[in-house]
Amino acid sequence: MVREDEDFVRRCWAKKSKSFEGIMSCITEEGVTKLVIQHHPGYMLFRDLNSLILKLVGSGVEVSLALHNTRERPLLFRSNRIDRAVSGMKLCKNVIVHQTGDVGRIHRMGVTENVSLVPLGVYPPPSGMSGIPIPEGRAIGTFGFLLPHKGFPELIRAFSMLEEWDYLVMLCSEREESASALTECNECIKSLGLEGRVLLNTEFLDQDVAISTLSTLDLVVFPYQNTKESASAAIRMAVAAGSAIAVTPLEIFADVGGAITMDGRSVEQMVSSLSRLEPSDLEGSKKKIKEMRDAHQWPEISKKIEDLVI
Numbered sequence: 044m045v046r047e048d049e050d051f052v053r054r055c056w057a058k059k060s061k062s063f064e065g066i067m068s069c070i071t072e073e074g075v076t077k078l079v080i081q082h083h084p085g086y087m088l089f090r091d092l093n094s095l096i097l098k099l100v101g102s103g104v105e106v107s108l109a110l111h112n113t114r115e116r117p118l119l120f121r122s123n124r125i126d127r128a129v130s131g132m133k134l135c136k137n138v139i140v141h142q143t144g145d146v147g148r149i150h151r152m153g154v155t156e157n158v159s160l161v162p163l164g165v166y167p168p169p170s171g172m173s174g175i176p177i178p179e180g181r182a183i184g185t186f187g188f189l190l191p192h193k194g195f196p197e198l199i200r201a202f203s204m205l206e207e208w209d210y211l212v213m214l215c216s217e218r219e220e221s222a223s224a225l226t227e228c229n230e231c232i233k234s235l236g237l238e239g240r241v242l243l244n245t246e247f248l249d250q251d252v253a254i255s256t257l258s259t260l261d262l263v264v265f266p267y268q269n270t271k272e273s274a275s276a277a278i279r280m281a282v283a284a285g286s287a288i289a290v291t292p293l294e295i296f297a298d299v300g301g302a303i304t305m306d307g308r309s310v311e312q313m314v315s316s317l318s319r320l321e322p323s324d325l326e327g328s329k330k331k332i333k334e335m336r337d338a339h340q341w342p343e344i345s346k347k348i349e350d351l352v353i
Contacts, residue, residue: 061091063098070104077105079352084115090122096131107137107352113145114271126152133157137351141274144294159351162298163274164341166254166283174256175244180209183317184260186253187277189221189228189245194266194291194308196224199231199241201266201313210240212260216247250280257284262325264317265290268308274298282336287328289317301331
């Protein structure tokens with residue numbers, strides 16, 4: 044645990060468990076009549092989500108469901124296909140999604156009457172807290188959990204070919220699944236002789252420290268190679284920082300209008316895209332990113348969700 048639970052927290056379910064007795068008991072004890080489920084298929088299978096919704100609705104609980112992945116359709120592991128939860132979704136008061144592509148996918152499954160598009164919120168701008176010290180010079184950066192699909196080794200290789208940038212700042216905190224990605228990143232840094240130019244920080248940073256650090260960078264790059272996620276929480280830290288942003292051409296970034304979209308995901312395509320950026324491109328991105336930040340503050344987004352649920 045990151046910290047002790049507050050008094051209002053009830054731990055009543057285990058990751059990937061299909062037993063919901065604890066949840067149902069807690070709901071009965073607390074007299075819950077409205078429930079919001081934040082769902083990710085990595086924590087609860089769609090098959091089990093469907094069972095939970097049916098139990099809740101059958102007990103008189105009004106369910107609002109927020110989906111963070113609408114593209115999960117494995118051919119072999121069929122219990123975690125999103126279409127396994129269609130009957131439950133139809134019974135929800137709200138099915139909340141984050142991208143227009145999500146809306147289309149849900150509609151095509153026959154869930155049409157209760158779907159709402161609500162973007163992910165953004166944290167406030169830097170609070171004045173000091174970030175991690177960065178050496179003088181032009182600095183490019185990236186942010187997010189150190190996972191294989193996020194393209195961090197590719198970014199390191201691309202950076203080694205970008206003579207106009209002095210430093211690559213990587214704020215990439217570790218998780219259980221990070222070992223292989225961390226090894227590959229360290230091997231890239233060493234083999235390319237970048238020990239003095241790539242700053243790889245794998246700590247889980249305080250939110251304000253991370254945002255303040257990102258705000259000092261000239262450009263923040265998200266080099267994802269593939270993902271089925273609907274929206275990126277990581278990129279919203281760079282949005283909060285008001286930084287210029289560059290991304291690979293994936294749907295997960297479609298809602299970040301101020302981001303510069305690179306030609307592709309390969310090292311060569313990243314190099315080509317980043318090497319031709321002009322100061323005006325970076326300034327234009329920063330301006331639009333700050334506009335997005337101001338329009339998507341969490342209090343406004345929370346109010347939209349509250350209005351739907353209540």
